[in-house]
Amino acid sequence: MGELKKKKSQFGIVVSNKMDKTIVVQIKNLVRHKLYGKYIKRHLKYMAADPDNLCNIGDKVMIEECRPLSKNKRWRLREITEKAV
Numbered sequence: 001m002g003e004l005k006k007k008k009s010q011f012g013i014v015v016s017n018k019m020d021k022t023i024v025v026q027i028k029n030l031v032r033h034k035l036y037g038k039y040i041k042r043h044l045k046y047m048a049a050d051p052d053n054l055c056n057i058g059d060k061v062m063i064e065e066c067r068p069l070s071k072n073k074r075w076r077l078r079e080i081t082e083k084a085v
Contacts, residue, residue, distance in 0.1 A: 009064040009078060014055045015045065022073060023050045025063055048075040058084030 016024040060082040
């Protein structure tokens with residue numbers, strides 16, 4: 001039998017919830033420039049499944065990797081860590 005792989009999970013902020021059962025999460029991170037050593041801000045946006053439409057814009061959430069759910073959705077909402085004010 002094959003071993004189960006641990007799913008990747010990331011923290012981010014919800015930037016859009018206009019779609020039904022889907023949210024867009026922005027992940028920010030700092031990357032160090034190889035030559036100059038300066039830190040550069042980078043961000044990625046992921047579409048994640050939110051089947052109960054619980055999230056609002058500005059919520060801090062944890063998403064985890066899953067099987068492809070649609071053309072662009074490969075992440076699933078795991079938990080809402082902090083609600084927006």
